Amino acid sequence: MQIYKVGGAVRDRLLGRDVSEVDWVVVGATTEEMQALGYRPVGADFPVFLHPKTGEEYALARTERKSGRGYGGFTFYASPDVTLEEDLIRRDLTINAMAEDDHGQVIDPYGGQHDLEARLLRHVSSAFAEDPLRVLRVARFAARYADLGFVVADETLALMRQLAESGELQALTPERSWKEISRALMEPHPEVFVQVLRECGALRELLPELDALFAPPPADTGSALLEVLHQCARHAQPLAVRWACLLHVLGRDCTSSEPQPAQRKNPIEAINVRCKVPRDCQELALLVGEYHCQAHQAEALQPEALLELLQHFDIYRRPERFEQFLAACEMVARGRAAHERIDYPQAAYLRAAADAARAVEARPLIELGYQGAELGQALKRERLQSIERFKAGAAS
Ligand SMILES: Nc1ccn([C@@H]2O[C@H](COP(=O)(O)OP(=O)(O)OP(=O)(O)O)[C@@H](O)[C@H]2O)c(=O)n1
Numbered sequence: 001m002q003i004y005k006v007g008g009a010v011r012d013r014l015l016g017r018d019v020s021e022v023d024w025v026v027v028g029a030t031t032e033e034m035q036a037l038g039y040r041p042v043g044a045d046f047p048v049f050l051h052p053k054t055g056e057e058y059a060l061a062r063t064e065r066k067s068g069r070g071y072g073g074f075t076f077y078a079s080p081d082v083t084l085e086e087d088l089i090r091r092d093l094t095i096n097a098m099a100e101d102d103h104g105q106v107i108d109p110y111g112g113q114h115d116l117e118a119r120l121l122r123h124v125s126s127a128f129a130e131d132p133l134r135v136l137r138v139a140r141f142a143a144r145y146a147d148l149g150f151v152v153a154d155e156t157l158a159l160m161r162q163l164a165e166s167g168e169l170q171a172l173t174p175e176r177s178w179k180e181i182s183r184a185l186m187e188p189h190p191e192v193f194v195q196v197l198r199e200c201g202a203l204r205e206l207l208p209e210l211d212a213l214f215a216p217p218p219a220d221t222g223s224a225l226l227e228v229l230h231q232c233a234r235h236a237q238p239l240a241v242r243w244a245c246l247l248h249v250l251g252r253d254c255t256s257s258e259p260q261p262a263q264r265k266n267p268i269e270a271i272n273v274r275c276k277v278p279r280d281c282q283e284l285a286l287l288v289g290e291y292h293c294q295a296h297q298a299e300a301l302q303p304e305a306l307l308e309l310l311q312h313f314d315i316y317r318r319p320e321r322f323e324q325f326l327a328a329c330e331m332v333a334r335g336r337a338a339h340e341r342i343d344y345p346q347a348a349y350l351r352a353a354a355d356a357a358r359a360v361e362a363r364p365l366i367e368l369g370y371q372g373a374e375l376g377q378a379l380k381r382e383r384l385q386s387i388e389r390f391k392a393g394a395a396s
């Protein structure tokens with residue numbers, strides 16, 4: 001049996017980047033041989049094993065044919081007679097389809113090194129279409145390597161477009177899609193991820209609500225959104241903030257003074273549910289969609305409105321979430337201002353207002369005999385006074 005390093009580890013070493021995890025491919029071995037050597041199988045009918053000591057993934061060389069729609073719709077053909085070249089040709093991109101033997105010799109039958117030099121994300125073969133998730137992966141690699149000058153090859157974009165138009169993306173499970181989306185949002189250029197998905201028509205399939213935002217100027221909210229995402233990356237924001245920023249435009253429209261119907265179906269909620277987004281990301285996206293306009297106008301809010309805004313955040317028990325809200329509002333303001341050197345004094349203002357509300361303690365009121373609803377009212381009254389004092393101080 002021969003064992004080769006494959007995929008990201010080979011690619012990133014050639015790019016001179018840090019290698020975080022190594023994937024291996026094993027040629028000329030059977031499942032039984034692997035198990036006899038102590039490798040632990042990952043799943044019953046999946047020819048992937050974990051190394052007994054390092055825990056790294058070792059996959060038997062395999063060819064893969066599609067038998068049905070979606071994940072789980074794969075059949076694998078793994079056998080000792082599958083060659084390294086046969087295994088590599090069914091991989092997604094040429095830069096991911098290189099192997100390295102234990103002498104450090106690179107095996108590169110499909111021009112991966114050439115495409116690394118040429119900064120091209122190019123599919124290896126028509127087998128690309130076996131897994132529609134690769135459309136998202138390519139967009140994610142574009143987001144990761146944008147600074148190095150990588151772009152998607154024309155023929156690969158065309159293939160991605162075909163896959164999007166065929167409706168295949170609808171068969172992806174939300175779990176697999178979210179994994180790609182969340183990783184892509186954390187890359188240095190998350191806006192490139194959205195842009196590539198849009199160019200190939202995948203955004204219309206996956207997040208049509210966002211695709212609809214792209215229109216000719218001056219109504220091009222989509223392009224403004226890309227700038228907001230870019231600011232998120234520049235300011236190293238966490239995933240929840242990036243997700244909330246991605247969806248914020250689907251919330252309240254800050255430019256319209258019309259009261260917005262409360263009953264309308266909330267598109268942010270619909271996306272959260274459809275994509276099975278983790279709770280913290282869901283919550284923040286809803287809060288940012290609903291309240292970012294008010295945050296932008298924080299200084300103009302009357303004490304009652306200010307307290308009401310703060311109350312929506314449970315600032316007393318969830319201070320980190322409120323901080324993430326402020327960060328998201330700041331990214332939105334910076335991105336939308338199209339010049340990032342603006343200050344966002346609203347954040348400090350709202351933080352100080354929250355501190356004023358938090359400074360009110362319940363204990364003295366309880367000692368005075370307040371309880372239940374009356375205690376709630378008394379707390380509210382005191383907090384309002386505290387905020388009034390803060391506003392008076394801030395104004396002077
Ligand atoms: N849908 C997929 C997933 C993975 N691969 C192949 O499996 C390798 C390892 O996959 P993974 O670890 O997910 O990606 P990496 O390329 O290693 O990138 P990362 O740095 O994100 O781990 C890839 O390089 C690629 O050759 C593929 O062809 N199609």
Ligand SMILES: [Mg+2]
Pocket residue numbers: 007008009021022023
């Ligand atoms: Mg990897």
